[in-house]
Amino acid sequence: MSDRVQDRAPPMAVAPPSWREKMEPWFFILPSVILLLAIGLYPVIYTLVASLQSWVMGMGPPSFGGLQNYAHAFTSSDFGHSVLRTLVLIVITLPIELALGMMIALALDSQNFLVLRRLLQICLVIPIAITPSVVGLLTQLMFNQQLGIINHLLGYIGIPALDWLGRPLSAYTTVLIVQIWEWTPFVALVLSAALSTVPQDIDEAAVLETERWWPRFRSIQLPFMWPGITAALVFQTAFTIKEFDMIYTIEKGGPGTATETAVMQIERMAFRGFDVGLAAAESILMLVLSILLARIYIRVFYREMD
Numbered sequence: 001m002s003d004r005v006q007d008r009a010p011p012m013a014v015a016p017p018s019w020r021e022k023m024e025p026w027f028f029i030l031p032s033v034i035l036l037l038a039i040g041l042y043p044v045i046y047t048l049v050a051s052l053q054s055w056v057m058g059m060g061p062p063s064f065g066g067l068q069n070y071a072h073a074f075t076s077s078d079f080g081h082s083v084l085r086t087l088v089l090i091v092i093t094l095p096i097e098l099a100l101g102m103m104i105a106l107a108l109d110s111q112n113f114l115v116l117r118r119l120l121q122i123c124l125v126i127p128i129a130i131t132p133s134v135v136g137l138l139t140q141l142m143f144n145q146q147l148g149i150i151n152h153l154l155g156y157i158g159i160p161a162l163d164w165l166g167r168p169l170s171a172y173t174t175v176l177i178v179q180i181w182e183w184t185p186f187v188a189l190v191l192s193a194a195l196s197t198v199p200q201d202i203d204e205a206a207v208l209e210t211e212r213w214w215p216r217f218r219s220i221q222l223p224f225m226w227p228g229i230t231a232a233l234v235f236q237t238a239f240t241i242k243e244f245d246m247i248y249t250i251e252k253g254g255p256g257t258a259t260e261t262a263v264m265q266i267e268r269m270a271f272r273g274f275d276v277g278l279a280a281a282e283s284i285l286m287l288v289l290s291i292l293l294a295r296i297y298i299r300v301f302y303r304e305m306d
Contacts, residue, residue: 044287050280057274069281079282081257082265083289085172089261090240090293093179097236098229100180101187105225106217108192124185132182136249139178140165168258171251175259178246183239187232194228195221226303233297238290262286 051069055062073079104124108117127135142148143164151161164170198221244263247253253260253268260268262282270279 047280047283050276051284053277053280055275055277057276059274062277065277069278070285072278073282073285078257079262079265082260082262083286085260086241086262089176089179089243090237092176093183093240094233094236096180097184097187098232100184101191101232104184104188105191105195106213106221108188109195109221124188127182127185128189130182132243132245133249135178135182136246139174139246139250143174165251166255168255171255171258175247175250178250179240179243182246183236186239187236190232190235191225191228194225194231198224223303226301230297230302233301234294237293237297241286241290 050062052064052066053062054065054068104120108120110117130138143150145151145161145163145166148164150164155161162170164174202220241261242263243261244267247259247261248264248267251259253264257265263286266279266282266286269275269282273279
């Protein structure tokens with residue numbers, strides 16, 4: 001036995017990877033990295049630099065202004081009110097979208113009524129596929145006081161025609177309704193994908209254990225859905241903060257400034273007030289707000305399954 005061990009050839013030494021082998025993976029991802037830097041990092045850096053400058057287009061070249069634009073943004077009532085309207089939009093629409101999306105995801109997970117499930121999946125794609133500006137134009141037609149189908153349907157139950165887009169509160173309510181209709185399908189698809197990660201054997205065991213849906217949902221399905229819930233909250237908050245096309249097409253922020261969100265106020269400041277420096281500072285502040293909200297969501301809601 002010892003002779004056989006001695007007769008064996010020593011193991012061959014593995015040559016360390018060459019420089020070319022080490023760099024080869026980077027050559028594959030380099031185009032994507034360059035593209036991400038070009039369309040992601042560069043605009044942020046450019047906006048950050050512009051926010052530190054006093055730059056009003058048509059009034060001379062930009063000059064360094066330090067934190068003057070940020071101080072002006074914090075003390076601006078117009079910007080403060082627009083941020084408040086944006087936050088109210090998030091606080092109202094996000095829980096409703098999450099609740100409706102959860103119910104739709106659970107319906108899609110059901111093993112009954114397969115034909116209705118397929119039809120529901122097709123219907124979910126429609127609001128996501130429609131361009132936001134087209135959604136705004138359709139909203140103008142549907143909520144028109146004289147010709148809109150919404151008032152026409154309300155007339156069947158005895159409710160008189162409402163001026164949906166002519167009053168501040170009703171116009172803001174219209175934006176809320178359309179926002180919920182437009183983005184609830186996205187939340188439903190994200191939660192449905194999270195629900196599909198539940199192991200089938202565990203789910204079947206839970207069905208055999210009890211026929212009630214609430215213990216199964218609370219103990220089995222919900223823990224696997226927390227990453228999807230967190231992702232839906234992060235994405236929907238970002239989508240709501242940067243929502244522009246739909247709201248602008250409906251009412252251009254009106255009547256008055258009733259539906260003017262932070263992004264619309266920044267657009268007005270930059271392209272109608274020509275104060276690029278102040279608009280850039282407000283943009284950076286909204287970016288910071290988005291990052292802070294995302295961190296809060298991850299800290300509060302994110303759970304990992306062992």
